[in-house]
Amino acid sequence: ETGVTQTPRHLVMGMTNKKSLKCEQHLGHNAMYWYKQSAKKPLELMFVYSLEERVENNSVPSRFSPECPNSSHLFLHLHTLQPEDSALYLCASSQDNGPNQETQYFGPGTRLLVL
Amino acid sequence: DAKTTQPPSMDCAEGRAANLPCNHSTISGNEYVYWYRQIHSQGPQYIIHGLKNNETNEMASLIITEDRKSSTLILPHATLRDTAVYYCIVKSNFGNEKLTFGTGTRLTIIP
Numbered sequence: 720e721t722g723v724t725q726t727p728r729h730l731v732m733g734m735t736n737k738k739s740l741k742c743e744q745h746l747g748h749n750a751m752y753w754y755k756q757s758a759k760k761p762l763e764l765m766f767v768y769s770l771e772e773r774v775e776n777n778s779v780p781s782r783f784s785p786e787c788p789n790s791s792h793l794f795l796h797l798h799t800l801q802p803e804d805s806a807l808y809l810c811a812s813s814q815d816n817g818p819n820q821e822t823q824y825f826g827p828g829t830r831l832l833v834l
Numbered sequence: 835d836a837k838t839t840q841p842p843s844m845d846c847a848e849g850r851a852a853n854l855p856c857n858h859s860t861i862s863g864n865e866y867v868y869w870y871r872q873i874h875s876q877g878p879q880y881i882i883h884g885l886k887n888n889e890t891n892e893m894a895s896l897i898i899t900e901d902r903k904s905s906t907l908i909l910p911h912a913t914l915r916d917t918a919v920y921y922c923i924v925k926s927n928f929g930n931e932k933l934t935f936g937t938g939t940r941l942t943i944i945p
Binding site (some may be wrong): 723752761762764767809810811812821823824825828830 | 868875876877878879880883909932933934936937938
């Protein structure tokens with residue numbers, strides 16, 4: 720138990736569906752991240768939020784839409800996904816003290832299958 | 835360009851020390867060496883990090899060479915639950931640099 724929870728753990732969706740992934744951290748951190756891990760590929764950073772503001776968007780298609788309503792919660796809204804978007808989506812949090820960024824704590828991930 | 839080089843896979847007997855090497859010959863003075871691991875079907879887990887001194891915690895020891903061009907993660911008494919992919923990451927703790935995961939070393943602990 721890392722203090723970062725993700726729901727759902729597994730999700731199957733069609734290409735026309737809209738779904739949301741949820742992440743919650745109980746560590747008092749002020750930065751949250753979304754990563755994508757496809758089969759046989761390294762983790763790819765998607766989005767970074769610091770103090771509830773998006774500070775990084777790594778050229779992610781607009782069919783992925785993040786939302787950070789407060790420092791403890793992070794969502795990833797999905798719509799009109801493609802089969803190649805099937806992957807493990809990981810959330811992480813850290814205490815970002817500006818120039819001194821601490822280590823990241825990861826959730827268990829949501830395994831997404833797009834049919 | 836990858837900042838680190840790791841062997842793709844290693845085996846280690848249960849109960850023995852697992853020594854995982856990492857080369858980072860282009861590391862700069864303000865970059866730390868981080869180690870994470872990812873057990874199958876789980877998110878990555880932080881293990882340890884260091885700048886130039888050797889570090890030890892309840893999970894592992896990190897040995898960094900004097901020239902800082904390579905390091906070794908040591909799991910002193912490997913158990914079957916240590917089977918995972920181990921990532922060595924070089925990262926500055928200043929500015930906006932984020933963790934960049936490579937392909938890591940797949941460590942298999944043999945009973």
